[in-house]
Amino acid sequence: MLSKAQNKHIRSLTQQKFRNEYRQFVAEGHKIALEWLQSTWPLKTIVATENWIAMHRPDIQRHPEAELITASEVEIAAVSSLQSPGQVLVVASIPDAPAIVKGVPWYIALDGIQDPGNMGTIIRIADWFGITDLVCSPGCVDVYNPKVVQSAMGGHLRVRIHHGELTSLLPSLNLPLYAAVLGGTDVYEVGRPASGVLVIGNESRGISPEVIDLATHRVTIPRKGGAESLNAGVSAGILCALMVPR
Amino acid sequence: MLSKAQNKHIRSLTQQKFRNEYRQFVAEGHKIALEWLQSTWPLKTIVATENWIAMHRPDIQRHPEAELITASEVEIAAVSSLQSPGQVLVVASIPDAPAIVKGVPWYIALDGIQDPGNMGTIIRIADWFGITDLVCSPGCVDVYNPKVVQSAMGGHLRVRIHHGELTSLLPSLNLPLYAAVLGGTDVYEVGRPASGVLVIGNESRGISPEVIDLATHRVTIPRKGGAESLNAGVSAGILCALMVPR
Known part of the structure; x- marks a missing residue:
């Protein structure tokens, strides 16, 4: 009882x-x-x-x-x-903050993801594509929010989740930064780099200007129809499927 | 007032x-x-x-x-x-049921998508990739549910939404049927067929056996990590990005 x-x-x-x-x-x-x-x-x-x-x-x-x-x-x-x-x-x-491990090839970094469903979905995507490390900016929804835990489907168990200011954390990783934006380079031209950080921005404001400034590449999923944008979780999934080595 | x-x-x-x-x-x-x-x-x-x-x-x-x-x-x-x-x-x-238009190359068919967020996300994905027609089984959530309208971001305006039993509707389209399943053919081997129907199943039960039986191909997004599955909306997005002609 x-x-x-x-x-x-x-x-x-x-x-x-x-x-x-x-x-x-x-x-x-x-x-x-x-x-x-x-x-x-x-x-x-x-x-x-x-x-x-x-x-x-x-x-x-x-x-x-x-x-x-x-x-x-x-x-x-x-x-x-x-x-x-x-x-x-x-x-x-809730575990202590994990350490940054050397030699991790791919990260996903989230700049102000606010929707718990999107956060959980992205943890699940990282887990599916074998991306072991996720970085969350201070503006992100709490990853232990019940809706995040529900939609991540156990992804927390296999993905290390780091927290910190992206402007200081990302440069310390020393990896190419691929910012998901509208109107950037066609992701098909980028190929499958051996390593990098995929940066996904806030659902309505996108990636903050200071973080965009750090990006070595700005990548875009080519559009054929009329939608203005794709959902943040869906974008993350498509970019992982197209960019992360198989 | x-x-x-x-x-x-x-x-x-x-x-x-x-x-x-x-x-x-x-x-x-x-x-x-x-x-x-x-x-x-x-x-x-x-x-x-x-x-x-x-x-x-x-x-x-x-x-x-x-x-x-x-x-x-x-x-x-x-x-x-x-x-x-x-x-x-x-x-x-709410408009009258749209007619099936001849010559539409690609459809998305949804077999029992229950989550309004997923439904809206998939309408938005169809809209982004220029897929003009979506087919919903009777078990799908209502596409005019407020959460669907919210997450589709206007996709209803550009995507024709059909309703009907998939077992009778899909054969009448006379197109190859690609069923998104776990353990099927690696989607990278499928390439970008000129036309087809991408079938996405219910969030927990997947595609119903009668519909699977109609499929000409069973396709799977290859997995590298530990997650058991991907979210239905994310799967639809990745499969469209990989299969629909650019």
């Missing part, structure tokens, strides 16, 4: 203020909670129905560090941020 | 039941409402602040068929489904 205090604590983690204070976030629903359980990521609490626990003993036993709480579906729904709450959620620790 | 009845009517259009009954939907916010105003799409009502009307007289005058209502931002916010309501919304007519 979830105590009143536990209920309140879990619900508080929908707010960034409390995620930052406790350094914890929630991963929920069968598929996503299971990804965390099957990883070595430190968990604080596992909340699941009796049934779910019985079906997933070995996964739960990988996490002796976590408190296991048996709860009803109604109790889980009461703390869930999903539209269709499931039978399980985990409270996981 | 918005009357009580007008307020109620506009709010009712957030529900598919009432959109179907009145054959009307809402397009709102400066950018999107303006796209509709600058088109020949039949409008029922234009609701805007005095200020906004003064700034956009020529666009409003293109639509003598529409009733113009001056309203305050507070009144607009009261009927808006946006998080940050704007100074304008239009109530537009």
